Amino acid sequence: MKKLGNIDRREFLSGVAAASVLVATPGITTGLLADPVSKWVYPPAKTGLRGTHEGSFEAAHQVAWAGEQFERPQEITDKPYDMVIVGAGISGLSAAVMAQEKLGSKARILLLDNHDDFGGHAKRNEFTVDGKKLIGYGGSQSIDTPSHYSPVAASFLKKLTIDVEKFYRYYDRSYYSRRHLGDALYLNAKTYGVDSLYVRRDNGGYNGFWNWDNTEQKAELAAVIQDMPLSSTDKTALTKLFIDRIDWLAEMSLEEKKAYLRSHSFESCLRDNLGLSDKALHILRVQSYGLWGLGWDAISGLEVYRMGDPATFGLGLDDAHVETSYGDDPYIFHFPDGNASIARLCVAKLIPDAIGDVDMDSVVPATVHYDRLDRDSNAVRIRLSSIAVDARNTADGVEVTYVRDGKTEKIAARYGIMACWNNILPHIMPEMAAPQKEALKYAEKVPLVYTNVALRNWRAFEKAGVSSFFAPGNLITSGSLDFPVSMGGYLFPHTSDEPIVMHMLHVPTRRGLPSRQQHREGRHDLLALTFEDYEADIVSLLDGGFGTHGLDVERDIAAITVNRWPHGYAYEYNELFDPIGWGPKQGPHVKGRETIGNLAIANADASAYAYVNGAIDAADRALASLL
Secondary structure, eight states, X not given: OOOOOSSOHHHHHHHHHHHHOBOOBTTBOOSTTSOTTTOOBOGGGOOEEEEXXXXXXXXXHHHHTTOOOOOXXXXXXXXXXEEEEEOOBHHHHHHHHHHHHHHOTTOOEEEEOSSSSSBTTOOEEEEEETTEEEEXXXXXXXXXXXXXXXXXXXXXXXXXXXXXXXXXXXXXXXHHHHTTOEEEEEEOHHHHSXXXXXXXXXXXXXXXXXXXXXXXXXXXXXXXXXXXXXXXXHHHHHIIIIISOOOTTTTSOHHHHHHHHHHSBHHHHHHHHHOOOHHHHHHHHGGGHHHHSSOGGGSBHHHHHHTTOGGGGGGOOTTSOOOOOOOSSOSXXXXXXXXXXXXXXXXXXXXXXXXXXXXXXXXXXXXXXXXXXXXXXXXXXXXXXXXXXXXXXXXXXXXXXXXXTTEEEEXXXXXXXXXXXXXXXXXXXXXXXXXXXXXXXXXXXXXXXXXXXXXXXXXXHHHHTEEEEEOTTSSSOEEEEOOOBOBXXXXXXXXXXXXXXXXXXXXXXXXXXXXXXXXXXXXXXXXXXXXXXXXXXHHHHHHHHHGXXXXXXXXXXXXXXXXXXXXXXXXXXXXXXXXXXOBTTXXXXXXXXXXXXXXXXXXXXXXXXXXXXXXXXXXXXXXXXXX
């Protein structure tokens, strides 16, 4: 494996970050020699370990893990607010915009967030590579299926100037196919004996690697299967599954197939009906990581069918009337920074001076003045690096105690919305009754890591014919060149000679355990990993997979940002392990989100739906329960 030279990579990246985060602001000196006390740091440009970063979770763990109770100060920090919102993610920011409309433009609203940036999972990553600015997403990715949005969520996007129809122009859907780039499968030498990159040009899209649309692609995939380091039995089974597309449940009726697939993991289906070995199943398992945070060992066969996976194409279920929540909208509604632009547009409405008069286009290149988010003169204030440790009702409204800079502070307000991760609420809301606490404890947020690698060029990927890949033997199990979106003056690269962002995914799973237990154990596994662990895996993967195509990791990797989310996706009910019928409208989360006095509960957790509209709808629901 190639090394990254004699300079410690993390120290080098810190230097790159320091050189790029100083932003010209009145009264602030720029440059590396500036007085560190007098400058403010621009969070999106920070590299290294981000997401749930050091300093953003320790006080919460003291409360939830150690049962520690922080002493509530006698005095409040500011004069009372009209509303306090704990959590400045999309749900909290949406609630603030809606509350300002209901309470008036002069209403005093405070948002508290444990991170050093707003947006929650809607995280923006910026890089400057060879003089070019690159923008990536470190969390919440896209506006998924906007045609299914509730009237509230749809109108809220329009209120922020977001016209989803524009993405049909901004997103170049044929960008990679015009260059004959497709999906690949990388099997590393450590796990499979030799570094191998299997490429399917012209086969992009969900699980395009195993799909074929014509006889030429069919023959290509058949040859790839025969070349894999698997037994002849596995190769025969994979050929039946993906090439011949046999009906491996032919003896069952349509209803019997549905019932069987709903009650069995897809991995067990393939093992029991096709005889696939664990080695072969390991190659296939990772394909659902990005959507569910689980492998095929913990996803039902029916859900894999709903996802449109080629492994189900031979089952003849088209007439089985299988219910699905996946819409027909193309997956193109993507800002260069993912849904961080939605958060930034909210901030522009709440604190115009912090970002200026922007719309969905001009917000993309805009710089946020973080030193203006929490000024005394603001009607709405966003207070970052502030971890809530207690929230309760009072005779006059609510009080929230939080930890900032190692000190405990308290604020008061007429109303409060808890738009933070719902897992923490039973530990910090002392008035909550036992049944509600139990309901909130049911869900386990999905741990995951979104890593962005800034590359000086992507010639090796073009030469290899690859725009995305799976890597089942690595810590990083999938990666892709960035979405081809140009908008607001931000241009996607015209050629492979230009810098680009590569997005990579890691989901910590524990094969064979129920879904919630996998998430719980995976969270602990994730917290034990370091930036160096990810860096080493990325270097090994890129060198082993693309080194022979001209990629030089020491030369071509410009920067790495690892967005770690131990509490990632909101928990969505899994038909293998949760009662049938549970979903966004029914389940423990409905009891868990009940308003307590003047404290309401929001966040996508409260919708049991890990999408933007789930967060917005939760904000609207919480606000309605108070006002």
